[in-house]
Every structure is written in C-alpha cells, then in structure tokens.
Amino acid sequence: MSRRSAGAEGARRGRSGPAGRARESGAMRVLVLTGTRPDIIKSASVVHALEAEGCQTFLVHSGQHEGAVSALYRFLEMQPFAVVRLGPRGTRLAELNARLLDTLDPVMARVRPDVVVVQGDTTTALAGALLGFYQRVPVAHVEAGLRSGGCDEPFPEELNRRLITRIATWHFAPTPLAVACLRREGVALKAITMTGNTVVDAALFGYRRLGPRAPEESYAPRLIVVTAHRRENWGAGIAEIGRGMRRIVERFADVSVLWPLHANPEAAAAVRAAWDGLAPDARARVRLVDPLAYPDMLRALRGAWLLVTDSGGLQEEAVTARVPVLITRRQTERPEVLSCGAGRLVGADARRLEAEVARLYRSPAKWEAMRPARSPFGDGTAGARIAAVLTRAWATGRHAPRPTTTNGQARAAVAS
Numbered sequence: 072m073s074r075r076s077a078g079a080e081g082a083r084r085g086r087s088g089p090a091g092r093a094r095e096s097g098a099m100r101v102l103v104l105t106g107t108r109p110d111i112i113k114s115a116s117v118v119h120a121l122e123a124e125g126c127q128t129f130l131v132h133s134g135q136h137e138g139a140v141s142a143l144y145r146f147l148e149m150q151p152f153a154v155v156r157l158g159p160r161g162t163r164l165a166e167l168n169a170r171l172l173d174t175l176d177p178v179m180a181r182v183r184p185d186v187v188v189v190q191g192d193t194t195t196a197l198a199g200a201l202l203g204f205y206q207r208v209p210v211a212h213v214e215a216g217l218r219s220g221g222c223d224e225p226f227p228e229e230l231n232r233r234l235i236t237r238i239a240t241w242h243f244a245p246t247p248l249a250v251a252c253l254r255r256e257g258v259a260l261k262a263i264t265m266t267g268n269t270v271v272d273a274a275l276f277g278y279r280r281l282g283p284r285a286p287e288e289s290y291a292p293r294l295i296v297v298t299a300h301r302r303e304n305w306g307a308g309i310a311e312i313g314r315g316m317r318r319i320v321e322r323f324a325d326v327s328v329l330w331p332l333h334a335n336p337e338a339a340a341a342v343r344a345a346w347d348g349l350a351p352d353a354r355a356r357v358r359l360v361d362p363l364a365y366p367d368m369l370r371a372l373r374g375a376w377l378l379v380t381d382s383g384g385l386q387e388e389a390v391t392a393r394v395p396v397l398i399t400r401r402q403t404e405r406p407e408v409l410s411c412g413a414g415r416l417v418g419a420d421a422r423r424l425e426a427e428v429a430r431l432y433r434s435p436a437k438w439e440a441m442r443p444a445r446s447p448f449g450d451g452t453a454g455a456r457i458a459a460v461l462t463r464a465w466a467t468g469r470h471a472p473r474p475t476t477t478n479g480q481a482r483a484a485v486a487s
C-alpha cells in the first residue's frame with residue numbers, strides 16, 4: 072500500500088491532519104472508499120461537499136482498478152489518503168473479495184472513521200460495507216436502489232447492490248425509481264434520501280474545469296462515440312456491435328466513429344476485427360483508441376451526435392450532455408434514460424443498431440426528441456445533499472450504527 076497523503080492534510084483545502092491528529096479535532100471522520108474509475112468519478116462531489124462542511128475525509132482507493140487513476144484524482148481535485156495495491160491476481164471474484172477484505176480491514180481500523188461511504192455496486196463497495204459492519208461503523212450507500220430484475224444480471228453487481236442495502240444506515244438514491252425499489256425491499260423511508268446522481272455533479276464540475284469548447288473539438292458533423300465493456304457483451308456481443316457500426320459507417324458518408332477500446336485485450340481484438348478490409352475512405356472516419364482520460368471523454372461527449380454504449384455511467388452522462396444514446400443491452404438498471412426519451416435499448420444486435428441509427432439520421436426531429444432539456448439524474452447537487460444529511464446526523468448524534476434496512480412491518484414479518 073502506498074500512502075499519498077495523511078488524512079486530508081495534503082488535500083484540497085488543507086483542513087485535516089494525519090489520522091491520529093485529525094481524531095482530536097472533533098470533526099466527523101469519513102472514510103470514502105473507491106475502487107474503479109466510475110467510483111472515483113461518482114465520489115468526487117461527495118468528498119468536495121464533505122470537506123466544505125468541515126468533515127475530515129479519508130479517501131481510500133481499494134486497488135480493484137489499478138490503471139491510470141492518479142490523473143483522474145488530480146482532475147477531480149481529490150487526494151487519496153491511501154491507495155491499496157492488491158498485487159497480481161487472477162479474475163476470481165472470491166480472490167478479489169478476500170483480498171479486499173483483508174487489505175482494507177487494517178486501513179479502516181487505522182482511520183477509525185465515524186462513517187464509511189461506499190458507491191454503487193462494485194466488489195469494493197460490498198467489501199467496504201461488510202467491513203463497516205464488522206468494525207461497527209455505519210455505512211452510507213451512494214447510488215442506492217438501482218435494480219435490474221434478477222439477482223445475477225449484471226453479475227455480480229446486482230447482488231452486491233442488494234447486499235449493501237441490507238447493511239447500510241443511509242441510502243442515497245439517485246432517482247424516485249431507486250427510492251421506490253428500496254421501499255419495496257422494506258427500507259425505512261427516513262433512511263432514504265433522494266439526491267440525484269453524483270455523476271451529474273462530476274460532469275458539471277468537469278465541464279466547468281474544461282471551459283468552453285475549443286475549435287479543435289469540432290468533430291465531423293455526426294460523431295458517434297461507442298463503448299462496449301459489459302461482461303454480458305464480451306465475445307459475440309462486441310463483435311455484433313462492431314458489425315453494426317461498420318454497416319453504419321459504410322452506409323452514411325458523413326458519420327464518423329470514436330471508439331475507446333476496453334482494456335481487456337480480447338474485447339479490443341473483437342472490435343478491431345470488425346473493421347478489417349474496410350475501404351480506406353470509410354476507414355479514415357473510424358478512430359479506435361485506448362480508453363480516454365475522463366476529461367477527453369467529456370470533450371468527446373459534448374461533440375457527439377450519438378452515443379452507442381453498454382456503460383452505466385455514460386448513459387447518465389449522455390443525458391446530461393444532451394446526446395441521444397442507444398444502449399447495447401437487453402435491459403438497463405437506469406430505465407429513467409428510456410422513460411425520459413433520451414435512450415433506446417437496441418441489444419447487441421447489428422441490424423437493430425443500424426436501423427435505429429438510420430431512423431435518427433433521416434429524422435432530425437426524432438433525434439431532437441431524444442435530447443430532453445432536464446436530466447432525470449439530477450441537477451448537480453447530489454454531493455451537497457449527501458454531505459448535508461451525514462453532517463446533520465453527526466450534529467444530532469444520530470450517526471451510531473444501527474440496522475435501518477427493515478421497517479416495522481418487515482421486522483414483524485421476519486419475526487413471525
């Protein structure tokens with residue numbers, strides 16, 4: 072494990088000190104746990120808002136994703152307290168889980184937080200929630216209440232979300248639908264706050280940092296940004312999406328494609344193969360690139376005519392950037408994208424993908440109808456709402472660990 076700084080002392084506002092010293096100041100100590108790129112992006116505004124409220128934040132990166140995370144932290148103006156190195160490992164979830172629990176346990180014990188904040192549905196988030204339970208530290212769950220149906224799709228995230236719901240004291244739900252899902256599972260209303268999604272906060276923060284669009288950002292008239300990384304699309308699905316995109320480029324001479332490839336070499340190879348033998352003039356309109364740094368992704372999105380993706384966070388960001396999105400999945404745990412009109416499910420199906428693009432190509436009105444003015448994912452104040460709830464609970468002494476996931480009725484049902 073490498074320590075980047077002690078507490079928030081070296082952090083943005085220089086307000087706190089090493090773990091031990093910070094304890095003496097009496098401010099609420101919050102351990103914010105991240106493990107993947109989306110976690111980092113979605114935790115930024117929570118960290119900023121907690122610090123603005125005078126809390127001592129201890130940002131811990133679990134090491135689940137090890138890639139280029141330090142540039143992302145810098146762009147989002149966050150400084151980790153600890154970056155855990157999990158070391159070489161295979162792809163077994165049991166191994167990941169065991170290592171996360173074992174490695175994070177002493178980190179949490181050293182920080183002795185008053186609250187641990189976990190984000191979303193990763194194995195890191197589940198480990199953080201479990202450790203909170205083991206160490207009797209109350210858990211705040213950001214992006215709570217997303218549900219897709221069965222417990223095993225997406226695997227393993229759907230079960231992770233549900234298990235975290237059983238453990239958490241505070242449930243920060245991004246949308247009314249997420250609130251309803253939590254209520255259906257017996258979570259007490261007073262334990263839920265609807266906040267909007269922190270991904271919107273991050274995007275607005277990012278766009279403020281980037282400033283106005285530069286001339287070199289003016290892409291071809293119809294730029295389609297494509298990403299494909301979901302486990303369910305590995306192999307045949309990604310190849311099918313590639314075939315569909317190829318037909319689109321061959322058919323429409325003013326369409327260009329920017330496709331940041333997934334780090335997984337097999338997934339990247341399947342995408343590359345889809346373009347083999349393409350005529351040079353069409354090939355010139357296709358850019359297959361390494362994963363984009365977050366600021367570059369924000370730039371690409373604001374220059375895009377359309378997004379084709381199986382990503383969760385990108386669906387939410389596309390709505391915020393008012394870019395129509397075709398979702399290459401059978402279902403989405405973000406149905407708000409569909410109900411607000413900004414997105415359509417096309418599956419990993421080349422023909423459907425081509426047909427949907429052709430429909431939007433032919434009809435500017437249909438394209439415009441997929442750009443709602445308001446995002447169902449919030450207005451960019453989610454982080455502030457979360458920090459306000461936590462600091463209020465701290466101020467009134469209501470931060471102690473307690474089970475909140477069952478209301479009276481559910482408890483009675485369990486007891487009977």
Ligand SMILES: CC(=O)N[C@@H]1[C@@H](OP(=O)(O)OP(=O)(O)OC[C@H]2O[C@@H](n3ccc(=O)[nH]c3=O)[C@H](O)[C@@H]2O)O[C@H](CO)[C@@H](O)[C@@H]1O
Nearest residue numbers: 107109191192225228331362363364365368382383384385
């Ligand atoms: C089952 C499910 O839905 N799970 C989700 C999934 O998250 P996701 O689908 O949102 O993941 P991605 O698409 O990887 O990331 C998106 C973010 O990354 C930025 N981005 C993307 C490409 C790039 O080239 N450069 C970038 O900067 C982009 O703007 C956006 O902010 O897995 C997470 C655990 O890993 C989960 O927590 C999360 O629920």
